[in-house]
Amino acid sequence: MSTRYLQIAFYTLGSLLLFAHPVVSQTNGATPLSAAAGTRTDERTSQELYEDANGYLGRKYAEFNKQKLGYDAKLEANTKQEQKELAVANAATISHRKDLSADDLYYLGMLQHLTGDSEATLKVMRRYLTKNSKGDKSQIARAVVVLHATRTNLLAEAETTVGGYRKAEPIDFNELYGMEALLTEAFSKANNYPRMEAHARAMLEVARDEQAAKKVSSFKRDERLFKAASQLAEALLKTDRHDEALATLRDLVKLSIALPSGNLYKMARIRLAGLDPNADPLKLMSDRGIEKGVLPEIVGSEWIDQQPVKLADLRGQVVLLDFWAHWCGPCQYVFPKLQRWHENYKDKGLVILGVTNYFGRTNGRRATATEELAYLREFKKRNRLPYGFVVSDSQINDANYGVTSIPTSFLIDRNGSVRFIVVGANEQETNALGKKIKELIEEPAPPATSGASAAAAQKQ
Numbered sequence: 001m002s003t004r005y006l007q008i009a010f011y012t013l014g015s016l017l018l019f020a021h022p023v024v025s026q027t028n029g030a031t032p033l034s035a036a037a038g039t040r041t042d043e044r045t046s047q048e049l050y051e052d053a054n055g056y057l058g059r060k061y062a063e064f065n066k067q068k069l070g071y072d073a074k075l076e077a078n079t080k081q082e083q084k085e086l087a088v089a090n091a092a093t094i095s096h097r098k099d100l101s102a103d104d105l106y107y108l109g110m111l112q113h114l115t116g117d118s119e120a121t122l123k124v125m126r127r128y129l130t131k132n133s134k135g136d137k138s139q140i141a142r143a144v145v146v147l148h149a150t151r152t153n154l155l156a157e158a159e160t161t162v163g164g165y166r167k168a169e170p171i172d173f174n175e176l177y178g179m180e181a182l183l184t185e186a187f188s189k190a191n192n193y194p195r196m197e198a199h200a201r202a203m204l205e206v207a208r209d210e211q212a213a214k215k216v217s218s219f220k221r222d223e224r225l226f227k228a229a230s231q232l233a234e235a236l237l238k239t240d241r242h243d244e245a246l247a248t249l250r251d252l253v254k255l256s257i258a259l260p261s262g263n264l265y266k267m268a269r270i271r272l273a274g275l276d277p278n279a280d281p282l283k284l285m286s287d288r289g290i291e292k293g294v295l296p297e298i299v300g301s302e303w304i305d306q307q308p309v310k311l312a313d314l315r316g317q318v319v320l321l322d323f324w325a326h327w328c329g330p331c332q333y334v335f336p337k338l339q340r341w342h343e344n345y346k347d348k349g350l351v352i353l354g355v356t357n358y359f360g361r362t363n364g365r366r367a368t369a370t371e372e373l374a375y376l377r378e379f380k381k382r383n384r385l386p387y388g389f390v391v392s393d394s395q396i397n398d399a400n401y402g403v404t405s406i407p408t409s410f411l412i413d414r415n416g417s418v419r420f421i422v423v424g425a426n427e428q429e430t431n432a433l434g435k436k437i438k439e440l441i442e443e444p445a446p447p448a449t450s451g452a453s454a455a456a457a458q459k460q
Helices: 003-014 033-039 046-054 056-066 073-095 102-115 118-131 136-151 155-167 173-189 193-208 210-214 218-238 242-258 262-275 329-348 369-382 396-400 427-442
Strands: 302-304 318-323 350-357 388-392 408-412 418-423
Touching: 046 056, 046 073, 046 102, 056 073, 073 102, 102 118, 102 136, 118 136, 136 155, 136 173, 155 173, 173 193, 173 210, 173 218, 193 210, 193 218, 218 242, 218 262, 218 396, 242 262, 242 418, 262 418, 302 369, 318 329, 318 427, 329 350, 329 427, 350 396, 369 388, 408 427, 418 427
Parallel strands: 318 350, 350 388
Antiparallel strands: 302 388, 318 408, 408 418
């Protein structure tokens, strides 16, 4: 395996991930030289001892990468074991000192966390929190307590600690979501479904929080929303509340439309189909309860048979964004319908935009952007596609609209709100899209439509 893989593996392991379970592997008996420090007087501060152990994997990864070593599972396991031994030695050094301060206890607890010893970690962190209950370190200490309390089935303590975390500052939404997820899973294993439901709702609350969403990528946000809603639906099913479980997943579909996110929509629809295989996409995406989101603008470096335009300029028209690629077979399967919709509704206010990227190849061969752009122009003529294309030199549009597979289409009404999403070339879904286009075309235009001019419309 490549050196780059080794770099990623060791970099990840070297960071402090409170919710990652440490792996303990057998070693060849070798002990890191720095571990011997625990057998003699070590004048380093508690923080320095912790940072020594916490940074061990990072230092080793740099060394292995410098040597251009390929990935080796045994080497990785041995290195993690060495880190554990170093953490044990450095923890012993602090433990033997007298009159430990609050900071000493904090770094001792963090070292015990690195060793994976839940009993020792909890014992020390409880002492620390009695001495210091405010600030960054105290919040991290609470997160560590929740992790090890759930591991050892001390769920009441974990719940109380999460409650304390929510009342204190600062709040790290990543940590809070992780703690609620741990409790949700722990109560699921304990078959305590009322408590599972409570913490799944808390997960969903964090995932939907606007501040929390801004701190992660759109795909991470979708993953959290989906996991939380799925866990909540599962808890509701376990307590014989099938209709509420269905409503939870339907709400998730509606949220995916409001964001908008094709990725979340796809995951939510698949999960919902497991409970309700006959769900009608048109009824599912009725306008009732759909939130109104703010649409990201489409970013393009080149426009083909279409004047550069902002979505805000198209208010008053019905817009269909079709995410596609010239190498995508299913995308081409939808072309006849796109052609028909364009012909039927172009004079009634429908604007179709084919949204694509440069992929650096055409017909299986490498291509420059200039070559690929020429290919797209020829492709458009050859396939008789009458609507405009927008081409991006990055994946910003995919990220903004949560597009992870193609074709994916977003139907936007005259008021600038997404009202329908289709992922894939499924006949039922695309037929439903055609019906929804007709419905939106027949809706009256808003009283004032700024920027909806002939200059913004597609070239014919």
